[in-house]
Amino acid sequence: MINIVQDVRAFVVAAIDDLISQGVLPQGLDLARIAVEPPRDPAHGDLATNAAMVLAGAVKQNPMALAEQIAPAMMAREIETGDYCGHGLVVTPARPGFLNIRLAPEVWHAQLRAVLRAGTSFGDSRLGAGERVNVEYVSANPTGPMHVGHGRGAVVGDALSSLLAKAGFAVHREYYINDAGAQVDILARSLYLRYCEALGEDIGAIPEGLYPGEYLVETGRALAARDGGKWLDRPESEWLGPLRDFAIEEMMALIRDDLTALGVHHDLFASERRLVNEGAIDECLAALDRRGLIYTGVLEPPKGKTPEDWEPRPQTLFRATQFGDDVDRPLKKSDGSWTYFAADIAYHRDKFRRGFANLIDIWGADHGGYVKRMQAAIRAVTDGKAALDVKICQLINLFDKGAPVRMSKRAGTFVTLREVIDEVGKDVFRFIMLTRRNDQPLDFDFAKVTEQSKDNPVFYVQYAHARAASVMRHATEAFAPAELSDTALIDAPLDRLTDPAELALIRQLAQWPRLVEGAAEAHEPHRIAFYLQDVAAQFHMLWNKGRDEATLRFILASDPELTRARLALVRGVAIVVASGLAVIGVEPVEEM
Template sequence: MNIFALFTQHVRAAVSALAADGIVLPEAALDRVVVEAPRDPTHGDLATNAAMVLSKDAGMKPRDLAEKIAARLAAVPDVAKVDIAGPGFINLTVKAEVWPRILSAAVAQGEAFGRVAIGGGAKVNVEYVSANPTGPMHVGHCRGAVFGDALANLLDRAGYDVTREYYINDAGAQVQVLGRSAYLRYREANGETITIPEGLYPGDYLKPVGEALKAAYGDRLMTAPEAEWLPLCRDAAIDAMMSEIRGDLEALNVSHSVFFSERSLQAPVDKVRASIEALRAQGNIYEGVLERPKGADDADWEEREQTLFRSTAFGDDVDRPLMKSDGTYTYFASDIAYHKDKADRGFLNQIDVWGADHGGYVKRMQAALKAISGGKAALDVKLVQLVRLFRDGEPVRMSKRSGDFVTLREVVDEVGRDAVRFMMLYRKNDATLDFDLAKVVEQSKDNPVFYVQYAHARCRSILRNAAAAVPDMDLGAAALSAAALDRLDDQGEVAIIQRIAQYPRLIEAAAQAHEPHRVAFYLYELASDFHSQWNRGKDSSHLRFIMENDRQMTAARLALVQGIVTVLRSGLAILGVEAVEEMR
């Protein structure tokens, strides 16, 4: 039971009924009507913006329209009170019997509770991580991996058909540098003393690649020309790095259904050229000269004619070059082809998860997809900010293996997957995250992942204790959902049920905003509600969950505990965090 969806229907029905009073509103206007929990719980249980968003269409002042809508809502059987606040917000208080029905539904539906259908089965492509295969993944990649994976989980729960994709940057200058770096390690494996020059990758992670090349080719490549050894070393290094990246992602419980190679955009068919020609046919490609960028040094600026995409026609700040002076494609040209390929595969809803340093690239990519798809496809780019790594408040700067950064695997191995995933989601993606390796394993309320997992473990312990204390009581979902839930009238119990009732609406809102951190925040609040009620039961015996002298109340409270378990398990699954049975 989704109380917010139910009352949205009630509000829309009330608005539609106003046609009988001569107030005619376009059907499409009803899509702007939402029902939310009010920010201040003293204002009621539900609030709607209906009068505020529809007043212009109705040709009325918001408060006047609110009074008419409120009069209709007052007749809804589940409504106890209707108030109008400020310029026209409508606040609703529901009858007490509504909350037991919601808890009953949550317990009976189990895993299905909170699943919503706003996606309608629409295909959506979430591309995330996509780290260059030039070395091990670091903590910055870790945050993007967790965010993208949780977002995909969230969208799946909201009814979308989700594809999880990784774009392998296996073309371009950076993999040539990787190949040269691997070749030096190959020479080292053959007994040569090497020095890693500036501009190549210095980390020890390429030593195994050098050893593998030696095993495969002996010393034959030592005297071979670069044209022969470079592609061999490059491909061997890419394969090794992608194998390691897949292993790192598996350790983090992150999976992709598609790994897309950048090289495939140019062979066997040149899709980049095809994309450029498609834009040219639209009149969106021209040969021209760009203005010198602000701040560019005159000595470094070369004014020359280039192949340009008319991106300003689609919301970008300047037009963008697609060809380099040597005749090769720019990264942007390849990215246009890649996003066109996704659109051609049926993904008109595309989400890219990028590092914050790519913020200046967003407008041009959105402009390009809009142009290349004829306005049919849309791109939402979620920027993931930096992770600052600490241990007991002191910065952690580098690892030996990588050469200059801490690897994702090192962090996961030290604190565990669950701590990494939850804490990476406990701040909004576009806010810098301070990650303290010591604090994320503390067993305290100040450590959110522990606090939430402990709530689930404590609930499961209560249910196990109940099975021992009242062994003949049926603790199945059907029996608990049919318990006398109207007896749950303590303020703490009602507050927990009201929090559980918010869960389906939370999934909708978080999925629409592409913000999985909302789930993490919500779980902490639900855990806090539960721990508070548990502590009250320690001090007041009549509030304990197991009342051996009152089986009816025990059944009702165990249903409440099962409702908490249901939601915690569901939300933790979205975050990719284990719902533990007990804490050790």
Template sequence: MNIFKAFETDIRKLLEELAAEGAIPAGLDSSRLTVEPPREASHGDLSTNAAMILAKPAKMAPRVLAELLVAKLKGRADVASVEIAGPGFVNLRLTPDVWRDRIRDVLNAGTAYGDSDLGRKTPVNVEYVSANPTGPLHAAHGRGAVFGDALASLLEKAGYAVTREYYINDAGAQVDVLGRSAFIRYREALGEEVGEIPAGLYPGEYLKEVGQALAERDGNRWVGTDESDWLPACRDFAIAMIMGWIKEDLGVLGITMDVYSSERALVTAGAVDKALTALEERGLIYTGVLEPPKGKKPDDWEPRPQTLFKSTDFGDDVDRPLKKSDGSFTYFSNDIAYHFDKYKRGFGSLIDVWGADHGGYVKRMQSATTAVTEGKASLDVKLCQLVHLMQNGQPVKMSKRAGTFVTLRDVIDQVGKDVVRFIMLTRRNDQTLDFDFAKVTEQSKDNPVFYVQYAHARCRSVLRHAATALPNLDQAPAALAAAANLARLDAEEEMALAKRMATWPRVVEAAAEAHEPHRIAFFLYDLASDFHALWNRGRDDTSLRFLIEGDAELTTARLALIAAVATVIASGLAVMGVEPVEELRS
């Protein structure tokens, strides 16, 4: 149960009652009505802006309307107190049983607690990673991969029908460069002395593996042949092999894509022509000359007629070229076709996860998506900032295999996939992230992954001890929910835990609406902090310990509480793609 949504629904009904009684006008627009935690915990448990947003259309003073609402709310058995704050906010304090009942909700729902029908099975396409198939994934790719996958899981928990997609950029100049680079390594594998890799090609050691594998498959078949013969073969072989590595690395990270889309397949199928024809039919393509780019001197600029998309009609800064000087399509044209294809596959809600270096590309792609779908699809682009890899505060050395960067697999192999996934979500996606190998594995409160996992492990430890101390107690969640007299939970720290868990459904919905999975990590840290606070109080005050000798009723109630805490932590970790641990060892 989402207590905030429940009260929001009830307050709307109370407003309808007031309208039926003639106390306020009928038909007021309450779409902006909210019920949220107050900014200050001392102000109560819930706060609503109902009187503030309805006062003007009702032609009433906010406090007058608030008083009418307060009179209705005071009669509720689940409301301990209600008061008007400031110009007209209504603050409520709920009875303790409201929060205790949420513990039963958690135990009965299990890790499905927090599931929502907010999305109403609306199809959403989340495209992430989509690294060029020219080399292994690096750490920054890992951040986008974790962010995208966690966002997809979050949206699923909130009731959306999510498709995870990887767009393979296997068309254009960069894969031809890959093919030429692979050909050199192929010749090298056959015993030829190739010398230094020419500038403009990929020098990474990983291409030696590609060249060796190609030589083993084809022998000297391509030696002495024209580029037109060997380039397609080398290019396609390299793409397939590197995509195999990428899929393997994603699998180690716990990521499985639903769809792999090929840029080359789209181009070959004529999708670009179809998308541009759709724009042309709407008068959105023309031939023109662009103004010189900012920062360019006039004598550096060579104006020429170009095929342009009227991107400025949809909020972009300038119109954008669709064809190169040789008449071939720009990457932008291909990307328009790709997003049009996603729309035609049934997705009106599109989310792209890109690296920070693509920030200048956002407006044009959103403009094009709006244009080519006639406003029927929306595109949200989430940019992931850089990851700074360090060891005790010092930058880590580059990967020997990759040559120019640290591979994602190197990171996973050193600290494990769960640490990688959790830490990558401890900052907003648009903030840079410091990933210190020493700090992310230390056992301290400053390491959020340890702090949250330690809370779960402590909960499970108590439950294991309880199985020995109370062998006849059925610890099945539903049994605990039925047997526990939760009225025995009255300590401040116990109620804080119950209240924190009750916010989980709201956190899920709010994070899903904002496309911000990092909120899950923040929530779990706060929940762990509340739990550890209760644990530490129990060290000083034996009456607050979980297992109370001679008081089975209180012990059962507290076991129900910590079983619920473990369940909510597991629910949150599942969204992040992290396995909860049963015990932690030094």
């Protein structure tokens, strides 16, 4: 009875099966569409099912009449099996044909016990059944430190990975290093200048088209320290390769540091260059070619915004249109090297060959136009056996006290991810990243996110956990520590929890397993952040009620048994909050 909603649904189906075996309802009904969910209006009970409305058509009865038959069948089953404490289930047919289900308080008390028993593993699910999922995220070019936009992708990918793991998937986290394209050559040239600079040469301004970032100054010095002046008067053809290797290694070290600071880790850093060197791209495209999916053709110029230097030219194209894309896509550049797309096809094929049919990529907003072609390519390359879901992360708008923080790489007012983390802390950054859906732009205000007030969701949720811990600390004045452990509190007289606000809070906690499954299926980690805010709000509300009404306080010197029951609830809140924060990757605090 870990997932109450799932459990009740099974019960509803069982009751309908009873009616079928009694001959009241016909055989062969499709029960798949039967849903059980908590109604919006609490007056409609704890849970509601649409069973009667869904079956009405097949049974040729009106939904209300059918509901009138199912309701007693459910209650009869309950009395017979005692699944919900016996007589603990009241089913009421309602207007269009809903069946409103009210569960006895004992059922909810049992839920709270389940929370205490499970600890932060409460909400773990077997939904994924161990299926392998590959989540690729960040994949920032190794040309400099990460910016806040990368940070968003990092958090979304990391939280989604943890969420899927909690839901029972075998998650593999990957970072794709774009270390083979023209960008890393530019990086190498930029480094060469800094290297010369480190050896005392006057390099003047960094030319247009190279990376001007200060972060390369130190890399230049490091290179000078390692190699001395050996590259100084050599032609580019000699130093380009070695400097590129050095630069990539240094940049990746920088990026890994940033990721560590953010608490993000990957299982695999996959190198594009390695795929190129191993011939994986040639092999992959040869395979496509054999199937007639590659041809030489001339593309229409893009409508609306035709580049000035446009000229029709035959290209090596992939028949993406055969797999749902809008146009066929180029695989080779004019200099004969593979496009990024070509390499990416090979990379995704490689993932599939490593045993992943369930692929998720986290991309920045600027890659939105790339989704269809990648999905098309994956269909082609895996024969439709793998599916790719792409989560697009929208931009972050930085503010400070309401004033926009202008960012420009050229003007040097570029804000790196590291600066933000150092300023507000990784936990704040991570939580805020999930306070919007990933495909929605996000405002990030340095002043607001560190504010200690109800308006700040991070603070609000953290404070709920800290407040729970505080209550437990207070309780040590009246109880021995052994009496306050979660195992001890399982045996507290939970039937003393009768206030509607207390029961509402337990119901909220009991939603956690269902929320995990829903969020995991939808690939939407932000739901966790929203849920935690709801839990925190209910908990704070209950705490505040104790200010007006002393009898509702958690700790009552006059009634140790009731106090223990309420402490069990307090612990339940702390456990669920901690369980949710663990998925997001935020440390729950004991005090603030």
